[in-house]
């Protein structure tokens with residue numbers, strides 16, 4: 001190693017992968033497959049919230065108010081929670097973020113925490129595209145079996161999609177990570193999508 005910069009990179013090599021897209025686009029399914037395959041940590045803010053709700057923590061009580069009406073949980077709550085989770089995984093090879101960031105503030109907060117603890121940077125963002133009709137069908141179907149309040153009725157589902165369009169869909173616009181975005185057709189089969197994602201990750205690793 002010849003320079004301080006290289007030494008720094010050597011110690012910082014943790015990969016950060018973001019799965020981005022509307023509710024019901026398949027981020028969670030892919031995050032599970034890919035994290036198992038590569039031994040990465042899977043962080044789903046939705047899952048962490050639901051876990052808090054199940055355990056009836058204060059955070060869970062607070063978050064359920066927003067989640068049940070299909071709104072985003074306020075940034076301060078979400079970023080604090082996510083930062084706490086990241087700090088449990090300093091030794092991870094990589095982290096897959098599923099459902100985070102969802103606002104520009106959350107992007108800044110993620111970049112800040114990665115920098116603060118010298119954990120590397122956002123390496124790649126998979127941007128899932130899919131028609132509204134298809135996600136509504138998928139979410140309502142999932143609601144029949146998942147016991148998720150926010151998937152059961154069409155009004156909440158539609159509110160979440162609206163929230164995505166309004167608050168989330170454009171957050172990468174004008175961001176320096178724009179070039180790390182890989183678009184993906186989320187109406188393809190689970191297998192086809194995971195093979196596609198795997199190839200892109202392998203390219204990053206080797």
Ligand code: ADP
Nearest residue numbers: 023024045046047067071072073078099100102
């Ligand atoms: P989906 O992507 O199907 O909506 P999630 O499990 O990702 O499911 O999210 C469920 C709910 O949890 C969201 O509708 C929102 O209320 C809350 N939530 C999850 N992630 C975030 C986030 N990054 N910022 C704010 N709220 C979030």
